Amino acid sequence: MKFIYPINLITILLISFSVINQAVAQKEAKVWKAYKKDVKKGKKSVLIDYSHAGYAFGNEGIPEVSKLSYKYFDITHYGAKANDTIADDDAIHAAIRAAENAKGGVVFIPKGRYIVSKGVNFKGFEINHSNIVIKGEGAWAGGTEIFMQDYMRHDKTIFKWIGPHMFTFRPKGLDYDAFCSTTTSSRPYKIKSKVVKFAAEGSYEIEVDDASKFKNQPYIILVMPYNTESITDFLGNVPTRPQWERLNNKGITANEIHKIKRIKGNTIVFEHPLLTDVKPDYNWYVAPHQVISECGFEDIHVIGNFQEPFVHHKNKIHDSGWKGVNMAHIANGWVRRCVFTNVNSAVRITGSISCSVIMNIIDGNQGHGSVEMTFGTRNFTGLWLDKTNLGQWHGIDASHMAAGNVAWRISAPQGRGFDLHSGYTRATLYDCYEAYNMSGNGGNYKVEPHHLKGFTLWNFKQTGPAVKNYNYWSLKPKSEAPKSLYWGFAIAQPVVVGFHGSKTTFVASSIGYKESLGKKVYPESLFEAQLTYRLGERPTWLDDALNNWEIWKQQVLQ
Structure with a gap:
């Protein structure tokens, strides 16, 4: 089944009109002008080139599965039955193994609700071969639902929050x-x-x-x-x-x-x-660096069963009872057009390169995390909407030695803000991010700072109350918690451009470069501008994604 949403003429005109209006209404950022000059001269610039992030390093869009000529492995042919009360774990496992034995294919999950994790389940589903896509018939009402009935058990007693995901892609046998x-x-x-x-x-x-x-x-x-x-x-x-x-x-x-x-x-x-x-x-x-490649998870509504008011680090259930998709040591992987409901965390991309999480929604009850990008390089999360009742506790996260990662056009108007979970993170772009608070950062104080040099916050929109004299490098305790060793967000010399929405002010000495605080700048998206500048033309996948995102959201949210 194809899931392609063609751009119509009206949409093209609207996009063009919007771009022209933005260029007229917003001044071109000085740092962007300087970047273009520096690139031409081969000089090091204030801005890092973030444009190589995501599937195929941003050079092309994720392929539509219908064009890949992959063999389909329908889980109903292996015993799964939709809309009953019997768990379908065995059928899904069998379809995955069949696709692996065929050295690739589409594990197809037709429309309907399929129950998994009924009773004790420690491992979830593993995909250990390249060129395998787990695909449903749409994440909207009446589409494909994976219902995780019971929480995922695990025996990691030290770290409550590191539990198994329902679907894990990784090279076979790799620890x-x-x-x-x-x-x-x-x-x-x-x-x-x-x-x-x-x-x-x-x-x-x-x-x-x-x-x-x-x-x-x-x-x-x-x-x-x-x-x-x-x-x-x-x-x-x-x-x-x-x-x-x-x-x-x-x-x-x-x-x-x-x-x-x-x-x-x-x-x-x-x-x-x-x-x-x-x-x-x-x-x-x-x-x-061992990887498998060209793995995808798409067009599925993943439903957890986390119903309690979330309490951070209360226990294993609250921190990691219901988790969605984990891509570990993957190259050119993706998660797209999915909805995650009542989950503690949706997606983790770890030890991976050039993977994309794009066009997804998280909703239902507030949980622990959103998307984690850890230990990898040049991964990408974009077009993400947080519609949980209180906003996820942690927003989009780049952490734990991650480098060159991008969060693009994120909307979490009730969320605590973006997350940088410490662990020597560097070279990160948060681009056109909307959130209630400045940050929802985490990580133990012993392993801070949250980010080394190379962090850029571009056209961030804060929807919550303004903060006075926000300090990215405080060297003293917070006044409201004088005995705490958590002294606040620590980012080394960040670049902050186009911060707007709430009238938050900053301690100037804690920022490496600042411009247009209080008003958006042009270009609206630094990632889009850098990618277009590097390639010499705007790649078609960008506008395809933006257009399809609006259409898909309407279908899902109606």
């Missing part, structure tokens, strides 16, 4: 928790090669001591072990809070995942540029 760890020294890499030559941010290549180890590897990961010498590079010349035990004692660690374009001698050439300077003195090394 992704072992590789997705901020304790980088414990990661079980069997192959490593040291970086032997300096490579600047924006460069497309690195030199290692033995590149022959990676000749059959499509993806690698660059890792910088903990060191205190790099603190100034990643934070700038700013003091740190005394309670930041990990950073103050061990320093900083970093990683970023890259797709290999070619290898010449001991030089590895990447498809896309480095997000930081790579200095051999910091003991950077390269290791293989």
Whole structure:
């Protein structure tokens, strides 16, 4: 079944008229003008190039499954029956295994409600092969529903909030928790090669001591072990809070995942540029990064059964009882056109590269989280609507060594704000984000700050009460909690442009670059502008997505 929404003439005219009006009504941002000049001259700019985020690194849209000639594996052919009281876990497992045995395909879930997780279920569903799409017949009323009747049990007693997802995509047998760890020294890499030559941010290549180890590897990961010498590079010349035990004692660690374009001698050439300077003195090394690719989850209404008023970290049920989709070590994966209802968390993208979560809604009872982008590089969440009764506790999250990730056109008017959950996050763009509060950040105070250098907040709209003298780098306790070691959001030298809505003011010294506070700027979307500038023309998938999003929302919300 096709889910394609063609752009009509009226919509094209409306989009064009809107773009013209924005250009006239809003001044072109100075920092954007400077960025274009800097790119032409090959200079480092205030703005990072965030345009390589998402499916196919932003160069093209996610393919429609109907055009892929994939074989369909209908779960009803394996025993599933819609709209009854019998659990359909076995049938869904069987259809997934059949698709894997065929080396790819569409696990098709026809319209109707299918019950899963009835009784004790520890593992959910696993997809371990490339080129597999879990697909329904639409997330609107009368479409495909997956009803998670009972919460997902798990035995992780230390961390309440890290529970299993109902659907997990990952390479077979991969212990992704072992590789997705901020304790980088414990990661079980069997192959490593040291970086032997300096490579600047924006460069497309690195030199290692033995590149022959990676000749059959499509993806690698660059890792910088903990060191205190790099603190100034990643934070700038700013003091740190005394309670930041990990950073103050061990320093900083970093990683970023890259797709290999070619290898010449001991030089590895990447498809896309480095997000930081790579200095051999910091003991950077390269290791293989295992992934599966071209995996999708789409057109499904995922319904949990979380009905209680949410209490943060109350217990395992509140933190992670009902969770939707997890994409671990995936390249070019996607979650699109889905609705998540009464769930504790919707989507997690971890250890992945160039994945997109786009055109999705979360509603029902407030839960713990929205979308997490962790340990990966250049992932993307866009066109996300939070319609839960109180807004999710945490908004869109980039954290835990994530780099180059983008949140684009997010609407959470009741939400606590965007989330940066600590763990050496860097090079993040939050673009055209609407939320009630400034932030809904998390993370233990011992592992802060929430973000290193490279964070840009572009045309953020705050819908809740204004805050006076918001401080992105406070070095003292909050006045309302003088004994607490949580001193507030900590972002190193953020770029804040076009902040509007509520009349929040900022401590100027806590911002690296600020412009047009109180009024939107042009371009409205930095991601769209950078992508168009890089490609030389506006990619068609952007306007297709914007148009289809409005049509799809109407169908779902009516």
